[in-house]
Amino acid sequence: MAEPLSQPRSSSFLTLAGLALLVLGALGGWAFERQRMAGAVSGSGRAAMEKVVHDYLLTHPEILPEAMDRLRAKESQKQLAGIGSRLYEAYPGAIMGNPQGKVTLVAFSDFACTYCRQSEPALAALIAENPDLKVVIRHLPIIAPTSPVAAAMGLAAAEQGKYGAFHSAMFAAGRTDPASIEAAARLAGLDLARARTAAVQPKVQAELEANIGFARTLGINGTPVWIVGDQILQGAVGKDALAEAVATARKS
Template structure:
């Protein structure tokens, strides 16, 4: 039987503690992926362990300590998974953040020159988006430095797309906020409700109808759909602020917390 030195056992314990506290969720994910034969970094992991002078038996001891810790403290798993998901969200957002926070010209609520940007993916046919309007108004009133970039994501109903195209036409005329408000205060999207919202916003209907039919408007909607897919967003509303994604109609306090964190970051 091979004896383990106190110093080496200390390494095991320290490593186990680090894995359990900082990466329990990641360790569970890795184990499940490896069991399924899908982990792609086995060679790198083995090399790292070899460089650290950790052999197979020692590795088994470390894994045993990690497993024992997790079984004794299963409460670390939800927190670890939340951290893992947050890191994955940050990694997805980072390379596309510039494009994500660059609005279709005029499709902005709040302060157009605000230092903190909140991105919302929305659909005029979405009940939860409608319910979120008051929360968003509260956030805009409370945060004078908040710029809200609205990305139209017409995925719920066939009538969502013409409503979204008219919204971009309203943005082109500098009347996006008024149209956005009127659409969500009126009936679900239809030819009649779209026309009513456009009239309430004071749009030049001839110009708006021509603009809504432009190819670049359709390209914008496709771009928004592509961004949503890359971010793992499959419903509305969805919010991005800083490196965080928030799904659904959440209380304004949750979005405020994310805004505060982005402001500090």
């Protein structure tokens, strides 16, 4: 599961319904075009062909999940292509795993996100098992009023080369109130005066705004979200799903 950005959880049914209609239309159009090219039907036969597809889907609804997964994959590829390489360019120091890794995983996260915190063991295991994995952290401070403050301090920690320690301390704390943020900063060994100055720099705010822009462009509506290769995985999907996506990206 994922904590929401702007789209309510109740919209998931409408999303699936919309995808089903898109699948139906796409399959009907494909079948009609194949038949038309073969000379089997005329333009007026499209409605009849779509009815055949409609009736088949009602009889065999089990094919819809696979079709919708493929449709989502194609949409993800289009969205990612529209952003290009910018998505994979980390804020200096906001990286986990191997900074020179050949495979890149982009993680949209919020220190106040319960599901992000629950995903930490999976992420740690994934990094340990994949020495060629580079994890680019993109803070999406959307959950709590203090999320932006915590995210800004995370980027300040990144500038001091101590992002990983601060990241672990924040999720271990489980809160993003000012006291927890300062305690995590001290535990990570930050120069607090320097970090406080860095956290309010325009480039930090620009980074957080850019992350929100990426999320909107990609249709991301909550955290955590994982992007690797041409796949977008939303929610606390677990290590196995992430490992499979990483392995697929490595082969491509």
